[in-house]
Amino acid sequence: MKYLSVKDFSSKYGVSERTIRNYCVSGKIEGAFLTGKTWNIPEEATLPQKGKHSVKETPLVHTLRFEKENKIKGGIYHKTQIELTYNSNHIEGSRLSHEQTRYIFETNTIGITEDVVSVDDIIETVNHFKCIDYVIDCVNERLDEKIIKNLHRILKAGTQDSSHSWFSVGEYKRLPNEVGGNETTRPEFVKQAMKELLKNYNSKKEKSLDDILDFHYHFERIHPFQDGNGRVGRLIMFKECLANKIVPFVITDDLKFFYYRGLTQWESVREYLRDTCLTAQDNYKKVLEYFEVTKTE
Numbered sequence: 001m002k003y004l005s006v007k008d009f010s011s012k013y014g015v016s017e018r019t020i021r022n023y024c025v026s027g028k029i030e031g032a033f034l035t036g037k038t039w040n041i042p043e044e045a046t047l048p049q050k051g052k053h054s055v056k057e058t059p060l061v062h063t064l065r066f067e068k069e070n071k072i073k074g075g076i077y078h079k080t081q082i083e084l085t086y087n088s089n090h091i092e093g094s095r096l097s098h099e100q101t102r103y104i105f106e107t108n109t110i111g112i113t114e115d116v117v118s119v120d121d122i123i124e125t126v127n128h129f130k131c132i133d134y135v136i137d138c139v140n141e142r143l144d145e146k147i148i149k150n151l152h153r154i155l156k157a158g159t160q161d162s163s164h165s166w167f168s169v170g171e172y173k174r175l176p177n178e179v180g181g182n183e184t185t186r187p188e189f190v191k192q193a194m195k196e197l198l199k200n201y202n203s204k205k206e207k208s209l210d211d212i213l214d215f216h217y218h219f220e221r222i223h224p225f226q227d228g229n230g231r232v233g234r235l236i237m238f239k240e241c242l243a244n245k246i247v248p249f250v251i252t253d254d255l256k257f258f259y260y261r262g263l264t265q266w267e268s269v270r271e272y273l274r275d276t277c278l279t280a281q282d283n284y285k286k287v288l289e290y291f292e293v294t295k296t297e
Contacts, residue, residue, distance in 0.1 A: 003040040013047050023048060025069060027140045033150050034133055035157075042146075057140075059294050061242055064136050073106070076291040077136075081105055084238065084250050085128040088231045091256055094121045101125055120159045127155050128231065135239040142202060143240060145194060151232045152225050161227055173226040180264070184223035193222045207244045209281075212237055213273055217266040247288070249280035 006024070010017045024032040024039045028048040032041045057065070060076075067077035086101040095118065096104075103111045104125050110117065131154050138147055153170030156162050162169045172190045176183075185193045201207070201215045216237050223229045234251060241248035251259045255276055262273025288294065 002043040004043055004045075006039050006041070009041045009045070015047065025065070025137060027138050030141060031146050031150070032137075033154065034130065034137065035154070036130075058242070058245055060248075060288065061136070061139055063291075063293050064242075068133060068136055076287060076293055078105075079287060079291075080250075081129055081132055083252075084132060084234075085125055087250050087252050088234050089121070089125060089128060090253055091251065091259075092230055094118075094124065096121050096125055105129055120161075123158050124155065127157055127159075130154050131231075131235050132238075135235055135242070139239055139242045143236065143243075144198060144202075147239075148194075148224075148232065148236065151235055152228055155228050155231060167226050172224045175226065177223055177226060179220065179223050179229070180260070184221065190222060190224045194224055197222065207240060207246075209241075209246055209277065210270070210274065212240045212244070212246070213266070213270075213277060215240070217263055217273070220263060247281045247285055249277055249284050251276075251280055252283070255280055 004012070006017050006020050009029075010020045013020075020029070020041075021039065023029045024034075024041065029041055029045050031045055032039055034040070063075070064077045064080065066072070067075045072078070082098070082102050082105055085105070086096070086098050089096065089101070095115070100111065100117075103109070104122065108126075110122055131151050134150065134154055141147060149170050149172075156167075156169045161167045166174055168174055172194070173187050176186055178184060197215065197218050201211065204211055216233050219233050219236065220229060225232065238248045238250075240246075258272065258276040258279075262276050266273050
């Protein structure tokens with residue numbers, strides 16, 4: 001797929017660059033995503049229709065966007081970036097500490113450390129920050145393959161994995177893989193499985209927490225990418241909670257065992273994963289209360 005810059009897109013439609021940038025920030029141009037400070041707009045994207053009803057933002061989404069765009073430090077956006085990135089990466093084996101993650105976010109440097117640090121851990125930490133920005137920008141867009149693939153593309157860009165032709169950054173896996181010793185969907189069936197999963201999920205006009213968790217379970221069972229499925233899956237959950245006015249949550253290290261158990265036994269005992277995520281939700285509610293941000297309109 002080809003992408004246009006804000007300048008090229010504004011020239012194409014005769015609209016000011018500022019207007020196009022505002023459309024991107026508010027999620028009105030489908031598929032547009034940030035790489036660093038640069039917006040990438042799909043070549044086939046069109047201008048939003050005038051008079052089209054816009055989705056009213058919840059206070060949390062509004063605050064996250066406002067603090068992100070204005071680079072406000074020490075707020076809920078700042079804390080969410082660090083907590084979600086550190087914990088999600090840590091679950092997948094990153095050896096960066098919480099303090100190192102914070103330092104990278106706040107200074108864009110790694111700092112001095114006596115420990116051996118993986119370059120990929122650093123790159124994926126920076127990339128995960130960008131993924132959260134992307135989630136905030138496209139929160140009101142319907143979840144589709146494009147968003148999911150973009151999350152993977154952003155997360156794995158510049159890593160050692162991305163240098164391998166077989167890895168397919170931003171595309172579905174080419175080689176069979178396992179998760180926790182369990183078989184996953186074979187590469188040749190992934191595209192169809194994802195289409196069916198998204199069709200079933202998007203057929204629900206209003207999504208509950210259980211709907212989001214059920215999507216997450218099936219997403220992880222499919223395991224559509226060669227690597228990065230867990231982090232992409234948790235980013236999707238965060239996005240869909242925001243989109244459906246549900247308090248989002250971060251799976252912390254102390255909840256990791258219960259989270260994995262919940263995924264493994266979702267089809268037989270849904271309470272395990274649900275209760276784990278409700279506990280994580282309670283933790284995020286405390287953050288909302290501290291920063292005086294309510295979740296509803």
